[in-house]
Amino acid sequence: MIRPRRLRGSSKLREMVAETSLLPQHLIQPVFVREGLTEPREIAGMPGVLQHTEDSYLEYLDELVLAKVPSVMFFAVPEVRDELGTEAYHPNGILSRVVRLARERFGDQLVIIADLCLDEFTSHGHCGVLDDHGAVDNDATLELYCKMAEVLAKAGAHMLGTSGMMDGQVGAIRKALDSAGCIDVGILAYAAKYASAFYGPFRNAVESELAGDRKTYQQDYRNRKESLLEVELDIEQGADIVMIKPALSYLDIVSEVSKISSVPVAAYVVSGEYAMVEAAAAAGFIDRLPAIFEMLYSVRRAGAQIICTYWALEIAREIEKRTP
Numbered sequence: 001m002i003r004p005r006r007l008r009g010s011s012k013l014r015e016m017v018a019e020t021s022l023l024p025q026h027l028i029q030p031v032f033v034r035e036g037l038t039e040p041r042e043i044a045g046m047p048g049v050l051q052h053t054e055d056s057y058l059e060y061l062d063e064l065v066l067a068k069v070p071s072v073m074f075f076a077v078p079e080v081r082d083e084l085g086t087e088a089y090h091p092n093g094i095l096s097r098v099v100r101l102a103r104e105r106f107g108d109q110l111v112i113i114a115d116l117c118l119d120e121f122t123s124h125g126h127c128g129v130l131d132d133h134g135a136v137d138n139d140a141t142l143e144l145y146c147k148m149a150e151v152l153a154k155a156g157a158h159m160l161g162t163s164g165m166m167d168g169q170v171g172a173i174r175k176a177l178d179s180a181g182c183i184d185v186g187i188l189a190y191a192a193k194y195a196s197a198f199y200g201p202f203r204n205a206v207e208s209e210l211a212g213d214r215k216t217y218q219q220d221y222r223n224r225k226e227s228l229l230e231v232e233l234d235i236e237q238g239a240d241i242v243m244i245k246p247a248l249s250y251l252d253i254v255s256e257v258s259k260i261s262s263v264p265v266a267a268y269v270v271s272g273e274y275a276m277v278e279a280a281a282a283a284g285f286i287d288r289l290p291a292i293f294e295m296l297y298s299v300r301r302a303g304a305q306i307i308c309t310y311w312a313l314e315i316a317r318e319i320e321k322r323t324p
């Protein structure tokens, strides 16, 4: 008889034959900073995740460095919003300030990624600007993304997370960065990003004013091939890393993309995925840490090299603790 159980007999043996690893170096920690806040504030639906003040986030970054989390992804919440998302590309807007201070303080100790999208900054909450009929205007939005890219690059971002799902955004931004002399600033392209109900708590995190949905620009969850096209286009246009989002209901996509991608693949375990685990654990229905590890390993096993997760800091510490 062939006995697969033989390799499961002890924890050392299981460790020796394990196919997948999860290390701090694989993680990106998203961080929210809210303009005008005087005390950090917990986000509804995301227990343990804070909207930081312009001071408190820097202390949090110290902790990331200590825990060997290599990278941070910044989202900023402005005090004022308008139709055109002006604060997003204001050289001294909240997101640029956050990036600038982080880069000044941490240099290359952290890979600083800034979210590049307008939704936190527009009064209507869409990821782009609207045309006369209220539809999201792709090409007008690209021009604003290019301005935002230059501002964030000059503020000191190492990479820009292009999360708006406008056609041609990676190519347009790459060109803008290059003409501005920012040739070393990379693009983490949200290549396959689905219109998802799992972004619910994120809308609280950024106090989004969106009414309606993003289905005219984010992908339809019934489709798979479309993701391969989106990934191909982003790589062709100069993406340095491609990301799939959300992660858990899309492991098939992560798996397929990781097979075809010539650049590293990331996956984003989003706010609603976080919230489900936290809520179930708080209710005593699941064992929290083992569930988190199992989920994050599943994303690695599916083929993602990098995982963007709200658990990054905690899990990095936990991994260190468990390493003899």
Ligand code: PBG
Pocket: 115, 117, 118, 119, 120, 127, 163, 164, 198, 199, 200, 201, 202, 203, 214, 269, 270, 271, 272
């Ligand atoms: C939009 C953006 C969203 C998230 C990251 N960037 C929201 C959306 O597309 O509606 C969601 C992240 C999460 O839910 O954790 N710029």
